[in-house]
Amino acid sequence: MTLKELQTELQEMQKKLDILFSVQKNIEEIKEALHEANTEAALVRQELLDTKQELRRCQEQTGNVQQKLNSTIYKLDKLEQYGRKESIRIYGLPESDTGNDDGEKLLHDVAKQLQISLSPSDVQRAHRVGKKRESRPRPIIAKFVSFKKRQEFMMKKRELRNQKNYINENLTPIRYKLMYYLKQTPAVEATGSSYGRISIKVNGKWLQIDSPEDLLKTGLEIDWNTVQQIYER
Incomplete structure (x- = not known):
């Protein structure tokens, strides 16, 4: 092998070494980038876990608040229902075209039908409630002075002769x-x-x-x- 050939071969080897060093450097950079990416992914995963835990705590707190709110609402509703204990609703009584019916007169008609003794002093008020509809008559709310009188109607509500008429609690x-x-x-x-x-x-x-x-x-x-x-x- 001549000196020139040897020099040429050495140059080729040097080129290959340069390429190898370059590849190795790239590999190191890729490893470093992967390490950084894994570290960042771990941080993101931890942040996601923390967010889920915080969301769960918020949901639990919201659920507790809603439960307390519901409890308060229903306590108030119980008080409202207690305030209705002397009243009833009567459904199905025919309604005039004007809707200006005498609620107390209709109540007395129902009392007569049920054979209940009812005087004007027994009734605090009686009137129709709700928006007037063509399809069916509005119910009548009747509030009595005493719970006892209200119970007389409730005890005899099954005795209404006209099956289209019925009495419910208010x-x-x-x-x-x-x-x-x-x-x-x-x-x-x-x-x-x-x-x-x-x-x-x-x-x-x-x-x-x-x-x-x-x-x-x-x-x-x-x-x-x-x-x-x-x-x-």
Whole structure:
């Protein structure tokens, strides 16, 4: 091998070494970049975990606040229902075209039909409630001076001769919506109310519902979004 050939071969080897060193340098840079990326990913994962934990705490706090709010709302609702203990609602009584019916006269007609002694002094007020509709007459709310007189109507409400007419308790909006929702629930066989307390019949057994939370104890499949809306009067 001549000196020139040897020099040429050495130059080729040097080029290969330069390429190898360059590749090695790139590998080191890639390793360093991967290390930084892994470190950053670990930080992101920790931040995500911290965010999830914080979100869970916020949800728990929100749930507790909502539960306390619901409890307060229902306590107030109980007071409102107690204030209705001397009143009833009468449904199905024919309504005049003007809607200006004499509620007390209609109440006395119902009392006569049920053979209940009723004097003007027994009645605090009686009037129709709600918006006038063409499809059906508005109910009449009757408030009595005494709870005893109200009970006379409730005890004889099944004796109305006209099946289109019926008497119910004067429930608060929350209890009325809860009752309506339960009537639409397929697993509920029957519903009723007594002294403002709602009862439902499930699997042949009667259960008392004092608040929407009591639905948890019934084993029913409940749409809780709907139940929550019951509070939003």
